[in-house]
Amino acid sequence: MFTSIQREVNQFINRGLDRTLRIAVTGLSQSGKTAFITSLINQLINIDNVTNGHLPLFEAARQQRIVGVKRIPQINLNIPRFDYEANLNSLMASPPQWPQSTRGVSETRLAVRYHNSGLFSHIKEKSTLYLDIFDYPGEWLLDLPLLNLNYQQWSLEQQNLRQGLRAELAQTWLEKTKKLDLTAMADEDILAQIAKDYTAYLQACKEQGLHFIQPGRFVLPAELEGAPVLQFFPLLHLAEKDWKKLKEEAKPNSYFAILNQRYDYYKNKVVKGFYENYFVHFDRQLILADCLTPINHSRQAFQDMQEGLQQLFKNFHYGKRRLINRLFYPRIDKLMFIATKADHITSDQIPNLVSLMRQLVQDGGRHVAFEGIETGFTAIAAIRATKQVLVEQEGKTFKALQGIRSKDKRQVTVYPGSVPSRLPSIDFWQQQKFDFDQFEPQPLESGEIIPHLRMDSVLQFLLGDKLA
Ligand code: GDP
Structure with a gap:
């Protein structure tokens, strides 16, 4: 009798102590997500209690309480696997190469076996923490405002963005859109062609270091590459009265009607789908930002990154009246902003980089609350090249x-x-004197741990409480 009760109690405790944490990693293109996740996995699976010492800020590793970390099969079979092996092979190649960057969502699962500390150690000696790590492009989060805008309102917003470099780059597709008779019966091929020019314009903006790009999927389509849902574009040349007239007169199979339909489909299926299927299920979120490259580029690149990040951060400003809150109920309890590629600066500059990151998030000092979420800031190099x-x-x-x-x-x-x-x-x-080069990764031998800077500060923030 006693043993069966004890067994039940034990099972209850086991279930209570073996936990799963769904961690999401995002950031705009080239912010360092692939490098970061590759290094994170590498640091964790190489925790070895005999020789360990590569993660001094990570308490559970320092206290030698981590028994082992293994990669295990993921649960969601419909999400591509994060290709850790291929990334590691790139780093071990001769000469070493940077891994292939994030192009869509991917997942990996780790099991962390650890010794309990404190109260739980008397009841149960060891526990397992399962980590599901998701990687997704930050560009997808730039689409959040679309959920609140119809096609006309969105076109108007895009019109306001058309200045300076953007106006120059937009010329080709804009000329074609202007020539289109929006009331005529839609020809799929023509729509596809103009959408291709529009996508090329967005790609060009991205290559010029401009980060605020909408719709986000156009530049990182993943499995939607070539799909009609990505074949629409804003109508920038129309005045209020033109919209009114078109709404009254355009037939259901006209260019105008099809463009409206595709915009709505994109918004309701693709954008909303991402929030419903992924975003709301994450427990903890890491947001990566490369603040150094835009400083090196130009004022416009920096301002654009700031604008892009502000849009991205809106996804985490939960409050009573926030759009995101009205639509979804995310349950993130920890959020960390990580300035990447800190191996491009000398160690005395790291506090400045963390402070700059904080300023970017808080919009130049105006305090932005991420209600009910513990927020951290750090600067790291996932793969130290210098x-x-x-x-x-x-x-x-x-x-x-x-x-x-x-x-x-x-x-x-x-x-x-x-x-x-x-x-x-x-x-x-x-009087800009800041100047840096891109570096190649350092050679990595098989079995060697990826050299890093401060990855342990992230691990401590992310997992410290769960491994107590
Ligand atoms: P993603 O688009 O967010 O997946 O970005 P990646 O992880 O592919 O990184 C983009 C590029 O940034 C890489 O190809 C490297 O050139 C550079 N990079 C990323 N992480 C580091 C780092 O820790 N140190 C240095 N020096 N460069 C990095």
């Missing part, structure tokens, strides 16, 4: 970086300059 060295010049010692520069594959020693700790002012852009 080494910090001390250089002597005119009797003074400086910290500098050494690595293989991507553009000419030569080993260089550079001093990248200082990172602004606040949102850069006009003066900063006038």
